[in-house]
Amino acid sequence: MFQQEDYDVIVVGAGHAGCEAAAAAANMGSKVLLVTMNMNTIAQMSCNPAMGGVAKGQIVREVDALGGQSGIITDKTMIQFRMLNRSKGPAMWSPRAQSDRMRFAEEWRLTLEQTLNVDFWQEAVTGIVVENDTVVGVKTALGIEFRGKSVVLTNGTFLNGLIHIGEKQFGGGRAAEKGSTGITEQLKELGFEAGRMKTGTPPRVDGRSLDYSKMEEQAGDAEPGKFSYLDTPSLVKQRPCYITYTNAEVHEILKEGFEKSPMFQGRIKGLGPRYCPSVEDKINRFADKDRHQIFVEPEGWSTVEVYVNGFSSSLPEDVQYRALRKIAGFENAKMFRPGYAIEYDFFPPTQLHLTLETKLIQNLYFAGQINGTTGYEEAACQGLMAGINAHNKVHGKQPFILKRSEAYIGVLIDDLVNKGTDEPYRMFTSRAEHRLLLRQDNADLRLTPLGHALGLASDERMDRVREKEQQTQEIAKLLKNFAIEPQEINGWLTEIGSAVISEKTRAVNLLRRPNVDLPALARVLPGLTLALAPYRPEALEQAEILVKYESYLEKEHQQAARVQELENFVIQGRLDYRAMPALSHEAREKLLKIQPETLGQASRISGVSPADVSVLMVYLGR
Numbered sequence: 304m305f306q307q308e309d310y311d312v313i314v315v316g317a318g319h320a321g322c323e324a325a326a327a328a329a330n331m332g333s334k335v336l337l338v339t340m341n342m343n344t345i346a347q348m349s350c351n352p353a354m355g356g357v358a359k360g361q362i363v364r365e366v367d368a369l370g371g372q373s374g375i376i377t378d379k380t381m382i383q384f385r386m387l388n389r390s391k392g393p394a395m396w397s398p399r400a401q402s403d404r405m406r407f408a409e410e411w412r413l414t415l416e417q418t419l420n421v422d423f424w425q426e427a428v429t430g431i432v433v434e435n436d437t438v439v440g441v442k443t444a445l446g447i448e449f450r451g452k453s454v455v456l457t458n459g460t461f462l463n464g465l466i467h468i469g470e471k472q473f474g475g476g477r478a479a480e481k482g483s484t485g486i487t488e489q490l491k492e493l494g495f496e497a498g499r500m501k502t503g504t505p506p507r508v509d510g511r512s513l514d515y516s517k518m519e520e521q522a523g524d525a526e527p528g529k530f531s532y533l534d535t536p537s538l539v540k541q542r543p544c545y546i547t548y549t550n551a552e553v554h555e556i557l558k559e560g561f562e563k564s565p566m567f568q569g570r571i572k573g574l575g576p577r578y579c580p581s582v583e584d585k586i587n588r589f590a591d592k593d594r595h596q597i598f599v600e601p602e603g604w605s606t607v608e609v610y611v612n613g614f615s616s617s618l619p620e621d622v623q624y625r626a627l628r629k630i631a632g633f634e635n636a637k638m639f640r641p642g643y644a645i646e647y648d649f650f651p652p653t654q655l656h657l658t659l660e661t662k663l664i665q666n667l668y669f670a671g672q673i674n675g676t677t678g679y680e681e682a683a684c685q686g687l688m689a690g691i692n693a694h695n696k697v698h699g700k701q702p703f704i705l706k707r708s709e710a711y712i713g714v715l716i717d718d719l720v721n722k723g724t725d726e727p728y729r730m731f732t733s734r735a736e737h738r739l740l741l742r743q744d745n746a747d748l749r750l751t752p753l754g755h756a757l758g759l760a761s762d763e764r765m766d767r768v769r770e771k772e773q774q775t776q777e778i779a780k781l782l783k784n785f786a787i788e789p790q791e792i793n794g795w796l797t798e799i800g801s802a803v804i805s806e807k808t809r810a811v812n813l814l815r816r817p818n819v820d821l822p823a824l825a826r827v828l829p830g831l832t833l834a835l836a837p838y839r840p841e842a843l844e845q846a847e848i849l850v851k852y853e854s855y856l857e858k859e860h861q862q863a864a865r866v867q868e869l870e871n872f873v874i875q876g877r878l879d880y881r882a883m884p885a886l887s888h889e890a891r892e893k894l895l896k897i898q899p900e901t902l903g904q905a906s907r908i909s910g911v912s913p914a915d916v917s918v919l920m921v922y923l924g925r
């Protein structure tokens with residue numbers, strides 16, 4: 304037997320999902336083997352070198368709060384940080400970082416190499432080994448069989464990957480990397496359903512060939528934030544991004560390439576991400592728009608390569624090149640790599656339990672892009688959850704499932720498993736019905752206690768959360784008691800166009816006004832500044848949000864508790880929905896297929912109506 308160990312968890316693929324899965328399972332004490340095709344591309348960012356963004360930034364913070372690594376690695380390797388949506392309410396604030404692509408991958412590899420319990424093997428996995436409907440290992444191209452108690456598949460865009468550039472098409476999992484064959488075919492034989500999706504990426508150019516004076520500079524935040532709740536380094540120096548636009552000339556050249564477009568000529572069959580369309584798709588669909596925004600993003604500290612965000616294309620490379628050079632600032636652009644589209648296999652995620660274990664084969668988990676999602680953040684959080692659950696299962700522990708009211712991660716997995724997806728699924732704040740509760744500022748309060756109980760989040764993290772909780776309570780109390788005299792504040796209130804006060808008023812009442820925030824209030828009131836001096840900035844921010852939005856948050860908590868009543872109603876075992884004639888035909892079919900684990904889950908399956916839920920309640924004895 305070759306280099307044989309009895310692994311607890313074998314992770315296939317070292318993308319964002321695979322890295323988090325391996326790190327989580329190993330940090331919880333599992334013996335892990337990470338098998339990946341190419342150890343030089345561990346944690347490769349296939350598309351843009353950026354982490355976070357709207358709703359995605361919240362996910363990275365949740366991963367961090369649970370004890371995952373993506374936030375720490377992003378903090379260590381970012382070149383720019385911005386908090387998006389600052390002008391909106393705190394539920395919409397979303398951290399986003401521009402990363403150094405090479406440093407990001409390097410830091411992940413370093414992290415994994417320093418994680419006890421992770422072994423590596425570089426090779427393509429061609430299939431899984433199954434005995435009695437349970438996975439017991441994987442097979443590789445060299446014919447090696449590795450045995451493991453559980454397997455997490457995270458093959459990303461590699462399964463039967465097919466790359467398109469104009470009329471050219473060739474097999475590959477990503478530019479310059481081989482695709483993966485065998486796994487889909489075997490899983491189909493085992494009874495899995497597979498589908499096809501598509502995604503694309505823009506060309507990369509030489510930054511030295513661009514004229515930035517013709518573009519708008521987009522600087523990072525003056526006081527850059529971070530993703531991790533731990534003491535990761537703060538950014539002292541940042542690299543700017545730039546904004547420019549396509550124009551009529553660019554559009555005309557791109558249109559010349561339409562007859563060779565794999566998308567418009569029907570060679571691409573898979574559905575692509577609706578919210579990340581190619582530039583040809585944009586000019587075709589929005590023909591009345593005379594320009595589209597292009598974000599010019601550096602790929603790192605020490606490279607001249609630049610990512611042309613907004614110009615994703617699978618048109619012939621010469622068309623991409625000619626069109627690019629008509630963009631302001633790109634007149635002399637030299638292209639390093641053309642944009643391309645890729646089609647790949649995915650497995651409709653309704654075939655999974657909420658733990659990401661497959662319903663067909665025990666101890667087999669799927670995570671990341673193969674579940675029909677798109678994005679590093681979506682992949683990373685699934686990897687984390689699959690790694691945790693694989694570890695728990697092989698150690699006889701309880702499944703770890705996050706509720707929709709607890710985390711975006713809970714929303715994502717619940718959506719995937721109950722509703723499935725036929726186009727690449729990305730997270731939006733609008734997908735979360737309790738988004739007021741799921742903020743980037745409180746992911747640690749929501750999730751670190753859970754991560755700590757799992758044995759994943761460290762004692763240090765937990766101590767910080769306790770301290771933040773305690774300080775937040777103290778500050779909230781202080782703000783409710785701190786009295787302000789009219790003469791202390793009315794001058795400033797008049798200045799900012801807010802109504803003056805006629806009598807002594809508590810700080811909390813002023814904070815509830817839309818144009819008053821705590822730092823500004825403290826600047827005007829030296830007494831308040833003094834009282835708040837002992838507290839940490841994150842506790843001050845938390846307390847401000849809690850008192851400012853107290854009544855909204857209370858309502859949201861009540862709403863979440865009501866929904867939870869259905870969630871607590873566990874459906875034991877497999878029910879024979881065919882024997883429930885009062886259910887609608889569609890509900891019977893969907894319930895049979897998805898086999899929900901709670902009444903709440905059943906209620907969210909599309910096609911299961913409130914009337915069907917009532918039937919189930921009666922049947923289950925309620």
Ligand SMILES: Cc1cc2nc3c(=O)[nH]c(=O)nc-3n(C[C@H](O)[C@H](O)[C@H](O)COP(=O)(O)OP(=O)(O)OC[C@H]3O[C@@H](n4cnc5c(N)ncnc54)[C@H](O)[C@@H]3O)c2cc1C
Nearest residue numbers: 316317318319320340349350428459461503671672678682
């Ligand atoms: C061209 C392109 C464009 C994209 N555009 C966007 C975009 O615009 N927006 C967006 O949000 N996301 C985009 N993505 C998606 C983003 O890259 C993925 O969502 C993310 O990387 C998925 O992470 P993952 O861990 O699931 O898989 P990946 O990052 O794809 O990692 C898969 C890993 O598995 C390994 N592997 C695969 N098969 C095997 C095997 N059989 N044996 C061993 N190892 C194997 C690979 O080597 C790799 O390490 C794009 C991806 C590509 C390729």
